[in-house]
Amino acid sequence: MTETAAGLGRRRGRPPKAEAGDTKGALLQAALTLFAEKGYEGTSVRAIAREVGLSESVLYAHFDSKRAIFDAVLAELGPPSAVAVLEALDPTLADDPPAFVRTLVARILDEWAAPQSRQLISLMAQDGLIHDPALTAEIRVSVGSLAVQFERWIAAGYLAADLGSPWDLAYALMSPIALARVLWLHGAAKPEELAIARERVARHAELFVKAVFRAAADTQYADTQ
Amino acid sequence: MTETAAGLGRRRGRPPKAEAGDTKGALLQAALTLFAEKGYEGTSVRAIAREVGLSESVLYAHFDSKRAIFDAVLAELGPPSAVAVLEALDPTLADDPPAFVRTLVARILDEWAAPQSRQLISLMAQDGLIHDPALTAEIRVSVGSLAVQFERWIAAGYLAADLGSPWDLAYALMSPIALARVLWLHGAAKPEELAIARERVARHAELFVKAVFRAAADTQYADTQ
């Protein structure tokens, strides 16, 4: 099962050094897996311990309570910010808005398609955290930091200023991607669901680029007519 | 609490006709409320019965098992389709795409802001049903039926054919609204959250109308320049 697991026939007492692993880390990962699959109430402390191959009371040596395990999962494996993805982008890409948008969208999808990221969204979907103010706030921050980029593009004349506020533009770009995450990028997603999400999101990026950067595209369009 | 409730001091035996109410309906509504608030595992059969002011075993007179209650909640109070909203729209509105889009979006929001609708999305968010194939399928159908309208508009020349497929357009319009539902239109949403959702979605509709029906808007735009 896991690296630490040595089965249930383990003998009493502290195990020899050779057998010791990252028990706490293994417990956290097992907790994430089970919470994502069955929800908080649907997961027993016993089940988490058994998943790692230990007895349930070990868990209380590492965490104060069941709730503390849940909180630790969120805190330690918690949501990787979309802002980080944005900041990691090559700044020179900003001179080519369509390329910037395509790259950004692809990178976000890479991030959200990772197994742990998918388990986290499932955990949130299992336990009402989708409605959590923390998530709404996180989305506000992400959209806000993308809005800054749109503001620059408007100032630079890459797109019409009358379309909507930078924030509206950022929301129109990001929210279809966020929805794809909720619908298809869950813990138990099959490869074909990942592919659907990826295509859906790529198509959205194309539509967005064409509709929003039309001013620039129009010139090209007029040329070919 | 509820119409049926007569407190815990109720005497044994079948209650007189005057006191009888729609027990099954009250149990279903109580179940929806609690499942939406605390999730399936977080809600006990006892808690549902107590909410209605009855003892827990009454529930087994109406439903075979706890799971059967949950299924009945979904089946009887289940998702009101967005397709119904679309079909209820005045067909003559289709000649004015911007008005059509604004009206559609407002009507969907009315639907999703209703208390029972919000409790349902919370129930789904509490129990991993957000990832359920049934919901994904429902969204596919809704977007699909809206795509038909976009196809007509493209044929009628209301918008450029090269923007994206009718399906892409429908997804770009609907998914930010669907995300708003998940984020703000939950069971415990405060009036200010409902207002945020409504404004967010209205602003999105405006942006969408301007960006997508630009061909039509451009004429107007050129006039004023």
Place this chain on the structure above:
DNA sequence: ATTATCTATAGATCTATAGATAATGC
């Protein structure tokens, strides 16, 4: 006789703790 309710309870969990045991590291 049937229906709608109640009380009581069996049997299966679940969380959390107490106390035992054995390896580690000073």
Place this chain on the structure above:
DNA sequence: ATTATCTATAGATCTATAGATAATGC
């Protein structure tokens, strides 16, 4: 002495059922 594990168990649920009770409707 400390740390990491185990076994055993207390006490609190939870689901589901059995059997009692009283009103209803034939």
